[in-house]
Amino acid sequence: xxxxxxxxxxxxxxxxxxxxxxxxxxxxxxxxxxxxxxxxxxxxxxxxxxxxxxxxxxxxxxxxxxxxxxxxxxxxxxxxxxxxxxxxxxxxxxxxxxxxxxxxxxxxxxxxxxxxxxxxxxxxxxxxxxxxxxxxxxxxxxxxxxxxxxxxxxxxxxxxxxxxxxxxxxxxxxxxx
Numbered sequence: 001x002x003x004x005x006x007x008x009x010x011x012x013x014x015x016x017x018x019x020x021x022x023x024x025x026x027x028x029x030x031x032x033x034x035x036x037x038x039x040x041x042x043x044x045x046x047x048x049x050x051x052x053x054x055x056x057x058x059x060x061x062x063x064x065x066x067x068x069x070x071x072x073x074x075x076x077x078x079x080x081x082x083x084x085x086x087x088x089x090x091x092x093x094x095x096x097x098x099x100x101x102x103x104x105x106x107x108x109x110x111x112x113x114x115x116x117x118x119x120x121x122x123x124x125x126x127x128x129x130x131x132x133x134x135x136x137x138x139x140x141x142x143x144x145x146x147x148x149x150x151x152x153x154x155x156x157x158x159x160x161x162x163x164x165x166x167x168x169x170x171x172x173x174x175x176x177x
Contacts, residue, residue: 002038006171009035010151024151024173026061026122040065042170043120043148044072050145053115054078056137058104058129059085062121065150069120078110078117080133091139095132104129106136113141124149124169127161134165 009032011025029035043065054076057066063079070077083092083103090105111117117137119130134144144165152158152169159167 002041004035004038006035006039007173010171024123024153026150029150030064039150039170040068040072043069043150046148046168046170047073047118047146050118051116052118052145054111054142055118055120056080056106056111056133057119058121058133061123065122065148066118066120069118069148073118075118078106080104080106080136091136093132093136093139095128095135097126097128102128102132104132104136106133106140108140111137111140111142115142116145117142118145119147119165120149122150124152124158124162124167125156127158130158131161134162 006029009029011028013023013025015021016023029039052073052075055066055070056078057063058080067077083105086105086107089108091108092103092105094101094103119133121130130147137144146166147162149169150171152172154172154174
């Protein structure tokens with residue numbers, strides 16, 4: 001496997017989205033053909049030996065990794081979006097954030113009982129969005145087989161939030177507190 005240090009292709013944006021935050025901007029990795037290829041290969045390999053029917057991806061950057069994973073793994077892709085963005089009947093899940101709450105939705109017919117589902121997103125911080133996506137999948141009768149991320153901000157509690165699931169991330173940052 002390629003030994004490329006993907007963290008060197010991820011840009012730090014200071015004071016975004018608010019003062020004191022160092023935002024890990026993965027769009028610089030996405031635009032680098034070699035880095036994007038290496039990232040996606042590593043993410044696909046993290047599912048080795050798993051049978052996955054569909055990959056669920058939260059908006060917006062999560063669409064990028066989850067759709068590519070679904071394609072590479074010959075699985076379906078299911079988007080999870082903010083309220084009012086999906087055109088057919090949905091179910092929703094509201095979850096707490098540090099600064100309030102948020103809600104995400106999935107089409108009611110997106111997951112069938114017994115489907116084996118992977119959840120994939122660009123970033124694991126506190127884990128709230130990913131856990132909400134898992135809860136939506138489970139409420140429709142799906143089985144979450146794995147949760148994968150391009151980046152993990154270690155120390156922000158995401159792994160603990162997702163402790164009931166098989167979690168992995170490709171790039172880990174340990175200076176996030």
